[in-house]
Amino acid sequence: MFDSLSDKLGAVLGDLRGRGRLDDEAISGAMREVRLALLEADVNLEVVRGFVERVRERALGAEVLKSLTPGQQVVKIVHDELTDLMGSESAGLKRTGFSVILLAGLQGSGKTTTAGKLARALKAEGRTVALIPADLQRPAAIDQLEQLGASIDVPVYRTDTKDPVRAATEGRERAKADGCDTVIVDTAGRLQIDEELMGELVRVRDAVRPTDIVLVLDAMLGQEAVNVAKAFQERVDFDGVILTKLDGDARGGAALSVRSITGKPIFYASTGEKLDALEVFHPDRMASRILGMGDVLTLIERAEQAASEDEQAQMEERLRKGQFTFDDFLSAQRMLRRMGPLQGILKMLPGVGSQLADADIDENKMKRVEAMVLSMTPRERSMPHTIDGKRRQRIARGSGVSVQDVNQLLEGRKVMEKMMKQVGKGKMPSLPGMPKMPGGGMPGMPGMPPQQTVAPRSTAPGAAGRKHGKKKSGRR
Numbered sequence: 251m252f253d254s255l256s257d258k259l260g261a262v263l264g265d266l267r268g269r270g271r272l273d274d275e276a277i278s279g280a281m282r283e284v285r286l287a288l289l290e291a292d293v294n295l296e297v298v299r300g301f302v303e304r305v306r307e308r309a310l311g312a313e314v315l316k317s318l319t320p321g322q323q324v325v326k327i328v329h330d331e332l333t334d335l336m337g338s339e340s341a342g343l344k345r346t347g348f349s350v351i352l353l354a355g356l357q358g359s360g361k362t363t364t365a366g367k368l369a370r371a372l373k374a375e376g377r378t379v380a381l382i383p384a385d386l387q388r389p390a391a392i393d394q395l396e397q398l399g400a401s402i403d404v405p406v407y408r409t410d411t412k413d414p415v416r417a418a419t420e421g422r423e424r425a426k427a428d429g430c431d432t433v434i435v436d437t438a439g440r441l442q443i444d445e446e447l448m449g450e451l452v453r454v455r456d457a458v459r460p461t462d463i464v465l466v467l468d469a470m471l472g473q474e475a476v477n478v479a480k481a482f483q484e485r486v487d488f489d490g491v492i493l494t495k496l497d498g499d500a501r502g503g504a505a506l507s508v509r510s511i512t513g514k515p516i517f518y519a520s521t522g523e524k525l526d527a528l529e530v531f532h533p534d535r536m537a538s539r540i541l542g543m544g545d546v547l548t549l550i551e552r553a554e555q556a557a558s559e560d561e562q563a564q565m566e567e568r569l570r571k572g573q574f575t576f577d578d579f580l581s582a583q584r585m586l587r588r589m590g591p592l593q594g595i596l597k598m599l600p601g602v603g604s605q606l607a608d609a610d611i612d613e614n615k616m617k618r619v620e621a622m623v624l625s626m627t628p629r630e631r632s633m634p635h636t637i638d639g640k641r642r643q644r645i646a647r648g649s650g651v652s653v654q655d656v657n658q659l660l661e662g663r664k665v666m667e668k669m670m671k672q673v674g675k676g677k678m679p680s681l682p683g684m685p686k687m688p689g690g691g692m693p694g695m696p697g698m699p700p701q702q703t704v705a706p707r708s709t710a711p712g713a714a715g716r717k718h719g720k721k722k723s724g725r726r
Contacts, residue, residue, distance in 0.1 A: 258287035260542045263328060267321035274310065277324070281306045284328070292472030292503030297335065297510045305331050329537050335506055336533035341490060341515030344461045349377075349432045350422060352458065353492075354451055354482060355466035357439035360494035362391055364466050364520060365436045366398030367528040368492070371518070372432055373404060380430040381406045382421035384414045384454055387438040395436055402525060405430070414438060414450055415457045422458050435460070443478065448485045455486055463488040464517060469496045472503035476511050483512050493531070494520040505536065553589060561585070574667040576623045576631035583620060621649035622659055634663055 262283040269276060281302050288298045308327045343351065351368070353361050362385065369379045381399050383406065385391040392408055399406035405428070407421035418435050425433045437454055440447040455463065465488040467475045482488055491508055496519045509516060516531040561581065623631065625648030630637050637645070637660060646653045 255287060255291040256540050256542055258290070259284065259328070259540065262287065263321070263325050263541065266324050269321055272309070272320040272324070277306060277309045280324070281309075288506070291506070294473055294476050294503070294507040294511055297507050300510070301331055301335060325541065329534075329541055329543070332506070332537035332540060333534045335510055336536055337509045337515045337531075338533060340530060340532045342517060342530070343464075343490070346461050347431065348426060349462070350458050350460040351432065351434045352455060352460035352463045353434065353436055353466055354463060354486060354488060355439050356443070356468070356478060357388065357441050359439060359466045359468045360520065361385070361439060361466045362394050362436050363398070363523075363525075364492055364494060364528075365395060365434050366402060366404075367520060367525050368518070369399070369404045369434055370402045370525050371528050372434075373402065377432045378430045379404050380421075380425035380428070380433045382418055382425065382433055382435045383408055384418040384421070385436050385438040386412055386414050386417065387440075391436070391438075398525070407433075415453050418454050419457045443481045451486055462490065465491050465514075467491055467493055467504060467508065469493045469504045469519075470498060473507060475504035476507045479508050479512050479514070483514070488514060490515045490517040492516075492518045492520065492528075497521040497527070509533075553585070574663065574670045576626060576634055576663065579663060579666070580620065580623050580631070583616060583623075587616065618649065618651055618655070619659065622646075622651060622656055625649040634660060 262280050266272065266276070266280055284305065285298055285302045288301065289295070293301075305324075305327055308331075309324050343349070353365055353368075355361050365381055369381055373379045381395055381404055383392040383395045385395075396406045396408065398404075405425070407424045409417040409420045411417050411420075414437065418437075422433055422435070435454065435458060437451055438447070463486055465479060465482050467479060469475065471478065479488075479491065491512075491514055493505055493508075493516055496505065505516065505519075508514070516533075519529050519531045519536075521527045521529055622645055625645045626637070626641075630641060630645075642653050642656045642660075646656050649656075
């Protein structure tokens with residue numbers, strides 16, 4: 251997400267951070283590079299001009315020039331202006347007694363899938379959601395919506411008609427009669443904006459009287475997404491935007507331009523194909539991601555969603571005791587996978603994303619690690635010290651790996667348990683460099699195939715054992 255823009259801005263601002271003093275020439279040069287980076291990211295020209303001018307004006311202020319850390323001050327200014335560009339504060343859908351959400355957009359923008367994702371997200375908030383198919387133009391659109399509804403246990407109110415207005419209104423009334431408090435209407439799109447599309451959308455809007463009209467925009471369109479948004483705004487005056495395919499957008503032109511040009515907030519961002527890949531759009535967090543500062547708050551929210559309250563309580567109790575068995579590891583590994591793609595998670599960690607920019611993280615390696623753990627008996631998982639040489643050979647045969655892999659897994663668990671004991675005592679855990687990861691797992695997690703590395707200076711978990719005088723099993 252925004253990798254290209256993030257790399258270019260990081261290079262420019264990194265140079266400023268390294269300077270003890272900043273003058274007009276240094277700031278002007280940096281602003282030229284920022285301008286080029288934004289234009290190459292397909293950000294609207296007027297947006298770029300205004301952004302660079304505001305940053306330059308603030309960067310040349312006395313507060314920055316007299317600061318002991320002027321480079322850091324400029325980075326903060328860029329962060330603040332990026333945040334303001336995308337909306338300053340998070341905005342959301344209206345929460346009324348009975349809510350009608352009308353989704354609009356071009357064909358191919360992902361409206362139908364977004365309807366399913368939004369229904370899932372609102373259901374998780376405690377809303378009683380229903381889906382209404384009003385896209386009668388695209389073949390199988392209704393069938394797709396019914397499949398999505400079935401997968402998240404949300405009713406779909408289908409009406410056998412060729413009139414989208416009737417389909418929307420009858421579906422709305424049936425959903426309301428059945429006790430639903432939120433309905434999402436999926437409308438038809440076209441390959442381009444035309445009068446027929448807009449006329450149909452206006453008729454559906456007037457009939458269902460939505461509390462929110464949400465424009466679904468493909469982030470991959472870049473600056474063209476702004477033109478689409480302006481055209482829809484002239485006819486239906488939407489309330490907010492959901493950006494789709496943001497995970498595949500390396501530039502970020504749509505996200506940085508839409509709010510500034512239309513004045514409408516971005517409600518959500520779709521960051522993957524799965525139905526849980528829909529995030530509330532937080533401008534300040536997105537600015538931090540663009541500048542390589544990570545996004546700890548979103549990471550915490552994902553972790554809370556991935557683990558039940560009971561799982562969190564059990565893990566906290568074991569953390570206090572400084573215990574870390576392979577059962578704990580298995581639970582943590584599965585929770586990690588529920589949080590989303592591993593490389594995306596790691597990029598949310600401040601300072602880690604840049605180190606992993608070129609890392610070849612193979613998430614399939616995690617399955618090999620899980621296979622090793624599942625090849626252990628329940629007693630071996632809860633009492634790892636009982637795993638002797640013969641047991642290691644059996645585990646290796648059962649999981650299709652080498653004894654060396656099993657040895658590394660066992661050594662890594664010892665490192666993790668030691669860290670858990672330090673945390674349980676309220677101490678900051680000491681990391682032996684940056685340990686290798688289980689198929690690209692979180693730093694310090696055990697069970698990493700020997701050929702998998704994360705950074706050039708990364709250290710294998712077994713190194714912790716050697717550091718304390720222990721001999722590592724299964725040397726390369």
